Amino acid sequence: MSGASIEKGIEFIKEQIDASTASYFSSCVHCGLCAEACLFFNQTQDPRYIPINKVEPMRRIWEQEYTLWGRLKSALGLTQPVSEQDFADWEELVYDGCSLCGRCSLVCPVGNDISGMIRKIREGFAAAGHAPEGLIGATTRAIEIGSPMGVRLPAVKAQIGHVEDSIDLEIPLDKAGAEYMVLLSSMEIMNFPEYMEAVARIMHQAGKSWTISSKAFEATNSGIQIGVSDLARELVQRVVDAAEELGVKTVISPECGHAYTAIRWEGPNLIGRSYKFKVRHILEVLDEFRSQGLLKTQGLEEARLTYHDPCQIARKGGIVEHPRRLLDMVAKNFVEMPDAGAMNWCCSGGGGVSANERAEGLKLTAFKQKKAQLDAVKVDTLVTACANCRITLEEGLEHYEMDLPVVGLTEMIAEHLVDTSPETPAKENAQ
């Protein structure tokens, strides 16, 4: 993020433009349907938040640099080069007014992946020095300290100690040859240690070997959110090195949407090679344990509950049925929100929005979309599977004075585990 300049910004945007981007810009007919899919536009009714408008500087660069027609227009002085002012004007649209949720990409009649383009244009904005302070801070901490929230290894070890004491199970650190390497997000380490506890108990019941790496415990990738591929690559590389050093078979992405996108989908492309291990989201692993009969639960939640699909996990990650199958094991009164699944509405804090203090007001306005969805189902409990969604939902619910507990799915499953400790063998307790 050093040496930022407009020229560098434009150069970085040019580098991001490939055949897919060019086909998207060539195909846009200005039908405006992307607006109808966007929570930021819907809740503000401000046309600037129309998704395709957020990438307008990139469109201009593409037209001026990569089309004959655009070059002709430039030569005739009919086009305006992208200026410092454009970067200043669009910064808020590119970062604050988009959670990279990808809902717009799913409704475009010509198939334009608009959120994918916003991810790309951020590379230019970060390089031009037009990224929000909050995200720059988070990314700097991720690189220098190892976690966007500033969580260091001693803090992780302390939490591990607390969890070990409370459940009387070992949380293995740096165990070579373990089958699974579990990644955590800072929020899970600091705010939701019950996640670590849940994983330990589930792994114990399933009889699987697992470990946390002291070199790469953090899964959040703020490099992806801010749009700096170099930093994103470094963060992915740490996980890859740790996983390959320990020789694990599978790396488990935590309940965090962008962490999953970063390590599962963008990671190999960032480091330029495929991994020597698999990457699975914790819900995929749980669902696999379920289908293999390794996940034994007892009792059912009585509360009327619904599930919030995190965008990066459901819409952009394809994990839609897994959480529902898992909820079926432990919940009696599960109801779907309108638009649930691949078309679910974002919590409003994804894509770095929640790490961007400046966007707080806009985020809470956009949260009204979620509020409307929740108002329609009238539930007692909200379940989700992304620590960032969870924090954003809790904040939004509090702001709008909605009394609704938010629970992580992994820990809900863990709460219903049949006790299989040596004193009480599984078969005695199983239903």
Add this chain to the structure above:
Amino acid sequence: MSAEALLAWARGPAFEVALVIFIAGMLLRLFEILSLGYKTDLSEARGSGVQGGLRTLFSRSLPRPSILAKEPLRIINSFVMHIGLLAMIFLFGPHVAVFESLLGFGWPNLPSGVIDALSAMTLITLVVALMLRLNNPVLRFLSTPGDYWAWLVTLLPVLTGYLAYNHLLLPYTLMLALHILSVELLLISAPFSKLTHMFSFALSRWYQGYKAGHRGIES
């Protein structure tokens, strides 16, 4: 110039020039897109990119139910307009004859009366499209001169074709000449306007569908 001479010119040299510009221009546009390249995805695939690409190529022709419920007029109007345009262009007897002379083979056509009704309907959808563009805040915000130009060069062939077929406004020969000239304007404009989407939509749907298929996600 007499109407007959104008018609002969429109049918002859003018049409050839327009056709060459259309084909060369579109090939250039597609080359501009494809030459930028697309990197192979190195992440472990969960599904088939090719299957996803093919699926999305067709699936995006139908709107998402939730969006249809929100914007029924905009979506249905555009849907009907595209069907009308395609039917008129490719299924009107005299047009099929033109294609046959160019390609060496033809195909069945729809009765002229049906095409006439479709033209009237398409004209209405084009008027509605303009009204929406002028009145809907989202569309007004997004609209550029290029959008109005694209609208105009799409409208003119439909309008002149309808007037010529029904012998309205001007003598038939003159109106037919104007119809053919308006088609030529459309052909020349297409590669340099958003009308490029008549071909590039297949690429954009393919790219997004390919990525989705690779990831095993809906698209």
